[in-house]
Amino acid sequence: MDIEKIRHEFPVVEHRIFFDHARVAPLPRRVREACEAFLKDATENGTANYPKWMKEIDRTRSSFAKLIGAGDDEVAFVKNTSEGISIVANGIDWQAGDNVVIPDIEFPANVYPWMNLKDRGVEVRFAKSVRGSVPFEQIRMQVSDRTRVISVSSVEANSGFRNDLSALGAFCKEKNILFFVDAIQSLGVLPMDVKKDNIDFLSADGHKWLLSVEGLGGFYISNDVLDQIRVVNVGWGSVVDAQNYMDYNFTLRPGAQRFEEGSANTLSIHAFGAALSLFHEVGMEAVSERILHLGDRVLDHLWKRNLKVISSTELCERSGNVSFTVKGDLDQLTQFMAHHNVSLTVRDGIVRVSPHFYNTEDEVDRFFNLLDEFLNQA
Numbered sequence: 001m002d003i004e005k006i007r008h009e010f011p012v013v014e015h016r017i018f019f020d021h022a023r024v025a026p027l028p029r030r031v032r033e034a035c036e037a038f039l040k041d042a043t044e045n046g047t048a049n050y051p052k053w054m055k056e057i058d059r060t061r062s063s064f065a066k067l068i069g070a071g072d073d074e075v076a077f078v079k080n081t082s083e084g085i086s087i088v089a090n091g092i093d094w095q096a097g098d099n100v101v102i103p104d105i106e107f108p109a110n111v112y113p114w115m116n117l118k119d120r121g122v123e124v125r126f127a128k129s130v131r132g133s134v135p136f137e138q139i140r141m142q143v144s145d146r147t148r149v150i151s152v153s154s155v156e157a158n159s160g161f162r163n164d165l166s167a168l169g170a171f172c173k174e175k176n177i178l179f180f181v182d183a184i185q186s187l188g189v190l191p192m193d194v195k196k197d198n199i200d201f202l203s204a205d206g207h208k209w210l211l212s213v214e215g216l217g218g219f220y221i222s223n224d225v226l227d228q229i230r231v232v233n234v235g236w237g238s239v240v241d242a243q244n245y246m247d248y249n250f251t252l253r254p255g256a257q258r259f260e261e262g263s264a265n266t267l268s269i270h271a272f273g274a275a276l277s278l279f280h281e282v283g284m285e286a287v288s289e290r291i292l293h294l295g296d297r298v299l300d301h302l303w304k305r306n307l308k309v310i311s312s313t314e315l316c317e318r319s320g321n322v323s324f325t326v327k328g329d330l331d332q333l334t335q336f337m338a339h340h341n342v343s344l345t346v347r348d349g350i351v352r353v354s355p356h357f358y359n360t361e362d363e364v365d366r367f368f369n370l371l372d373e374f375l376n377q378a
Contacts, residue, residue: 001286006358009278017363020343022157022185022321022354025211027271034274035213038267053266060273064218067276067284068183068202069193073255074226076219077269081184082109084203084219085151087259088180089113091229092148096121100149101142103127103134107157110182114151132159132310133317136167149178154192155185158348160311160321162190169198178225184208184217188356189291189320191284200225209320209356212275216268221256235261282357290357291320297361298322298353301368310350323352328375336374342367 012018012026041049058072065075078084089100090113100114104126114124125142127134139150150172152163165181172179180201183192188209194202202220206212221229231252236242238258240251252258279287295318302309302324310323326333334346345352355364 010358016341018343019353019355021209021356024207030274031271034270038270057269060269063276069195070220076256076259078219079215080205081203086113088201090232094120094122098146098148099123099125101125102151105129133161151180153182155319160319162317162319165197173198190288206272212272213268216265216272231258233261237262287357294355297364321354323350340370
């Protein structure tokens with residue numbers, strides 16, 4: 001991996017240590033260029049090159065499908081992770097007394113769409129976490145013969161714990177339970193194979209580790225379960241022969257595109273495609289190896305300082321997020337780091353750093369030198 005060539009893609013490195021990819025990422029140079037090129041074309045030519053735009057949408061769809069191991073017809077664009085979860089939550093033919101099982105440390109995107117089903121008689125069962133991890137046994141204990149869905153984050157946002165998707169997927173397949181994965185904290189960090197892990201649904205916005213803009217992401221629905229999800233939001237784009245506007249043929253598209261009810265977010269899809277191209281060029285295995293290597297360095301620094309690590313240190317349970325606690329006023333720590341041009345997340349009593357593959361060992365060392373400075377003056 002040519003780290004200097006890769007760092008050229010990220011102008012943010014010229015003036016900032018950016019360790020906050022688990023929140024909102026800085027954009028690569030190629031994403032800015034893709035947006036600028038699209039805006040220039042749309043400004044100067046209007047829709048003259050519309051067919052070219054549609055080809056880019058198809059190319060980006062294929063790129064996202066390839067990233068997760070899906071078929072092109074199993075992928076739709078959504079505006080965020082929550083929309084993908086809501087498509088499934090609202091589309092299942094629930095019966096009063098059914099339940100869905102989720103961990104009790106999920107980001108709210110994977111909580112509220114399920115809680116919103118209360119008036120349909122659906123129970124949300126929370127699997128108990130243990131020190132930031134989600135033991136498989138705790139999930140299994142919440143499952144009953146009325147469990148319709150198990151929905152988990154591939155990586156838990158605060159702790160960085162990596163759920164065992166393979167074990168969960170196999171369990172769901174055995175029990176005939178639908179399996180949903182909120183993948184926003186792992187896509188762009190860890191390789192994903194929805195088929196191998198028996199995942200029925202996946203949703204992820206592109207603005208975190210995937211290095212794209214906010215408001216556009218990918219949604220996966222397996223062809224095996226497509227007909228189990230009713231299309232709640234229907235528009236002109238949901239049907240076959242959608243361009244034949246005045247011939248009202250209410251036949252839904254045969255694949256995931258039935259959930260794209262109207263005009264595409266063309267600009268953001270261009271940005272998303274540009275960002276995805278970076279991961280395909282470098283390779284997800286190399287990206288993942290680099291991120292975990294930087295995580296090793298973060299953990300070494302934490303252990304040397306006897307700081308309490310919240311994240312799992314087991315390799316099979318790790319991700320790009322490393323969370324820990326420090327003594328002192330965390331609001332002041334946030335202000336101190338912001339003053340020194342360091343981006344990180346401080347919330348819920350923990351400090352979370354999330355370096356990406358373009359970050360360097362030197363940046364990790366400089367971050368901890370700053371942390372020492374803060375702790376010594378606290």
